[in-house]
Amino acid sequence: MKKLNPLLHQELRLSIISFLANVEWVEFNKLLEATSASKGNLSVQLKKLETADYIEIEKSFKDNYPLTRCRMTELGRDELESYIQTLKSMLDI
Amino acid sequence: MKKLNPLLHQELRLSIISFLANVEWVEFNKLLEATSASKGNLSVQLKKLETADYIEIEKSFKDNYPLTRCRMTELGRDELESYIQTLKSMLDI
DNA sequence: AAATTTGGTTTATATTATAAACTAGTTTAT
């Protein structure tokens, strides 16, 4: 039985990654809304995904305010695909 | 976005449940082999699943040794099905 | 110019997972 990637096998990070899978650059606040996470938790989990190179984080300013955007990397996409395959075989779906 | 049942969204417990989904009564040692877990971890996670009534645990003796068998309950089966549906919608699969 | 809001980050705490240590007994070798 193949092991589930523990970085992806966590609800918030999986929500983030599966959300990012369908779009390009997404703002922090958009993810906040999409995932219903707290800001602190979202910040921490985004950094973990970034550290693993599953997403990239780009910081800028918009209308004078800091603005953080994220998008998935190729590695992130590959790992998600692989995670899904593992799940499918585990669950027979 | 529906929440993933945290009792099932854990690798070992998910392995246990998805293994039990396809069989009837299974012995502790069989699960040990099927999941490659440590005995302690398996014992703990089985108890959690039993506490939630997702599985039942039956203790007996075989050839003088204690023997523990488990099987899934109807609730366990329902919750697994529901977990899979949530995952599918989350991951678009 | 004080109070509030925005857009986050850091960090302390709570939760969870895991493996090491233990229990209780059985079998085997001496």
Place this chain on the structure above:
DNA sequence: ATAAACTAGTTTATAATATAAACCAAATTT
């Protein structure tokens, strides 16, 4: 018959992880 080794687990101490509360810097509103 008794010590050593093994079976089949459980308990518990520690490690890892998740989460939210507290914080920060700057911008805006009053």
